[in-house]
Amino acid sequence: MGDPALSRRGFLAASAAAGLGMTTLSACGGDSDGGSSGTTTIEWWNISTTEPAKTVWAALARKFEAQNPKVKIKIVQMENDAFKSKMTALTSSGKLPDIFHTWGGGVLKQQVDAGLVEDLTDRTKPWGDALLPVAKEPYLIDDKVYGIPFDIGMIGFWYNKALFAKAGISAPPTTWSGFLDAVRKLKSAGVTPLALAGKEKWPGMYYWAYLAMRTAGAGALEKAYADKDFTGAPFLEAGEHLKELVGLQPFQKGYLGAAYSSPTGQAAAVGNGKAAMELMGQWAPVVQADAGKGLGKDLGFFPFPAVEGGKGALTEVFGGGGGHALRRGAPQEAVDFLKFFASEATDLELVKKTGTLPVVPGAESAIADPNIKAVQEQLKKATGFQLYLDQAYAPAVGQEVNDSVAALIAGSKSPGQVAQSITKTAKEEQ
Numbered sequence: 001m002g003d004p005a006l007s008r009r010g011f012l013a014a015s016a017a018a019g020l021g022m023t024t025l026s027a028c029g030g031d032s033d034g035g036s037s038g039t040t041t042i043e044w045w046n047i048s049t050t051e052p053a054k055t056v057w058a059a060l061a062r063k064f065e066a067q068n069p070k071v072k073i074k075i076v077q078m079e080n081d082a083f084k085s086k087m088t089a090l091t092s093s094g095k096l097p098d099i100f101h102t103w104g105g106g107v108l109k110q111q112v113d114a115g116l117v118e119d120l121t122d123r124t125k126p127w128g129d130a131l132l133p134v135a136k137e138p139y140l141i142d143d144k145v146y147g148i149p150f151d152i153g154m155i156g157f158w159y160n161k162a163l164f165a166k167a168g169i170s171a172p173p174t175t176w177s178g179f180l181d182a183v184r185k186l187k188s189a190g191v192t193p194l195a196l197a198g199k200e201k202w203p204g205m206y207y208w209a210y211l212a213m214r215t216a217g218a219g220a221l222e223k224a225y226a227d228k229d230f231t232g233a234p235f236l237e238a239g240e241h242l243k244e245l246v247g248l249q250p251f252q253k254g255y256l257g258a259a260y261s262s263p264t265g266q267a268a269a270v271g272n273g274k275a276a277m278e279l280m281g282q283w284a285p286v287v288q289a290d291a292g293k294g295l296g297k298d299l300g301f302f303p304f305p306a307v308e309g310g311k312g313a314l315t316e317v318f319g320g321g322g323g324h325a326l327r328r329g330a331p332q333e334a335v336d337f338l339k340f341f342a343s344e345a346t347d348l349e350l351v352k353k354t355g356t357l358p359v360v361p362g363a364e365s366a367i368a369d370p371n372i373k374a375v376q377e378q379l380k381k382a383t384g385f386q387l388y389l390d391q392a393y394a395p396a397v398g399q400e401v402n403d404s405v406a407a408l409i410a411g412s413k414s415p416g417q418v419a420q421s422i423t424k425t426a427k428e429e430q
Contacts, residue, residue: 040333041072045097047083047322050261050290053354060349064340071333079261081200088395091116096327098334102147103320103391104138110394111325112146118326121145123335131342134379135359138387139323147323148338149359150350153282153375154319154382155206155304162298163191163276172302174314176214176241179305183250186276193250195269195278197260198409201402202390206279206318207245208405208418209389210304211238214312218384225393228426231419234311239408239415241307246409251275256410261291268292279304281319282375286355301371303378316384320391321359393426400425 048057054077061073076097078086083101090096096116102108111117120128121144128136128148139147159172164182167189173179186193197203212221216234224230252258252269259265267284269275271292278284288294306314324341326334340346347363350356355372357379358364367373390398404421407413413421 039070039072040331041074042099042331042334042337043074043076043097044337045076045078045083045087045100046324047078047080047101049077049079050287052290053286056349056353060341060346064337067340068333068336071337073337080202098327098330099324099337100327102139102323102325103388104147104323105320105387105392106394106398107391108139108146108325109141112141116328117146118328118330119144119146120148120326120335120338124148124338127339127342130361131359132361134382134385135321137385138320138391139325147325148342149321149323150341150347151282151323151356152321152359152379153357154317154379155210155279155281156375156378157277157279157302157304158270158284158288158371159277159300159302160270160273160275160295160298161300163189163273164300167191167276172300173305174302176211176305176307180245180248183245183248187248187250192252192269192275193248193277194252195258195266195275196251196255196409197258197266198251198256198406199258200260201406202388203260203266203278203280204409205389205402205405207242208238208401208408209386210279210318211241211307213316213318213384213386214238214304214307215241215310217311217313218316218386220311221386221389222392225397225426228423230422230426231416235419236415237307237310239418242405242408243415246411261287263291265291271295273298282357282372283355285369285371299371301374313383315378315381316386317378317382318386318388320387321357394429396429397422397426 044061046057048054058075061075065071065073087100091111091114094116124145128145131149132152135149135152139145139149163186167185169182169185173182183193212235215237220234252275261267266278267287268291270278271288271294285299303314324338342360344360344362347358347360348366351358351363351366355369357372357376367376389401393401400422404413404418408415408418
C-alpha cells in the first residue's frame with residue numbers, strides 16, 4: 001500500500017480543504033471522573049448511524065458497562081463522510097478518540113507514522129490471533145497490529161430480481177459487455193438501471209477501481225501507487241469503460257446531488273424499487289431497508305463482471321471491512337472493550353441482528369441471509385483482494401481518486417485527465 005511518511009502539512013491542508021478549523025475540534029481521550037468512584041470514560045467513535053446497527057451497537061456498549069461498572073462508554077456516531085473529515089482534522093491536531101473506526105490501509109498508516117495509534121500486537125494476544133487472517137490484513141503495518149476487525153466483506157452489485165425479470169434479464173451478467181446490455185434492457189423496459197450517490201463521491205470510485213482491477217489485475221492498483229504512476233493503458237481503459245457506462249445515462253434522476261443513506265439517496269432508490277442495481281458493500285441490504293423499504297426476497301447479489309481481454313479475474317475482489325483502533329496511550333479499559341467486541345458472543349449478535357460478516361470463525365454458522373452467504377462464498381474463493389482506494393492510499397491520493405472519478409462521471413474530466421490527476425497527487429504526496 002505504499003509507505004508515504006506522515007506530513008503534518010498535508011493533514012493541515014486536508015483539514016482546510018474539508019472546511020475544518022482547529023476551533024471545531026472537540027476534546028478526545030479517556031478520562032476519569034475524578035471522584036471517589038474512579039470511573040473511566042472511554043470515547044468510542046463509529047459510523048453506525050443506520051438501523052439496526054445503531055441500536056445494536058449502543059446496546060453492546062451498555063452491556064459492556066454492566067459487566068464493567070467502573071467504565072463508561074461515550075458513543076460518538078457520524079455518517080461516513082463527516083467521520084472521515086472530522087478524523088482528518090483530529091489527526092492534524094495530534095489527538096484521536098480512545099476508540100475509533102478504521103478501514104486500515106494508508107490512512108491508518110499515516111496515523112501510525114504520526115505516533116498517534118496504539119500498537120496492539122502484544123496487548124491483544126492471544127484472542128486477536130483467533131480472528132480470521134483475511135479480516136486482520138488491512139490493520140497490519142510492518143507486521144504489527146494496529147486495529148481489530150469486526151467485519152469483512154466486498155463490493156458487488158445488489159440487484160432487484162423482479163426488475164431484472166421485467167426487463168427480460170434471466171441471469172446476472174458475468175462480463176462487462178453483458179452488463180452494458182443489461183443496462184440497455186432495463187432502460188428499454190422503463191427501469192432506472194443504477195442508483196448512485198454522486199454527492200458523496202466514494203460510491204462512484206468503486207466503478208473505476210473495479211474496472212482497473214478487471215483490466216490490469218488485482219496487483220496493479222498497489223503497484224501503481226508504489227510507482228506513483230496511474231497513466232498506464234489499463235487505467236485509461238478503465239476510464240473509457242466507465243465513460244461508456246455513463247454515456248448510457250444509467251443513473252437515477254438527480255444522482256449527482258444524491259447522498260447514499262438519505263431517504264432520497266442511493267440505498268433508498270434500490271430499497272424502494274426505484275432503481276434496479278447499486279454497486280455497494282456487504283452492508284447494502286441493511287441500509288436499503290433502513291433508508292427505504294427493503295426488497296426482501298427480490299434482492300440478489302452478483303460480483304463485478306469480468307472485462308473482456310482484461311488480466312483481472314472474477315475471483316479478484318475489491319472491498320474491505322470495518323475495524324477499531326486505539327489512540328496511543330489509551331487505557332486498558334479500551335483494550336478490554338475491543339476484546340469484548342471481538343468475542344464470539346458479540347460477533348454472533350452482530351451477524352444475527354445486523355447482517356455483519358463474521359470475523360470470529362465460530363460465528364459463521366449464524367449467517368442465515370442467502371445474499372450474505374453469497375458474499376462470504378465469493379470471499380472464500382477470492383484469489384486477490386484490494387482495499388478501498390480511499391483507505392488503501394494516503395488520504396490526499398485517496399481523495400483525488402474520489403474527486404477525479406466523480407468528475408469523470410459528471411463529464412468534466414476525461415479518462416486521461418483522471419489518470420494524470422491521480423498520478424500528479426501521488427507524486428506530490430511526501
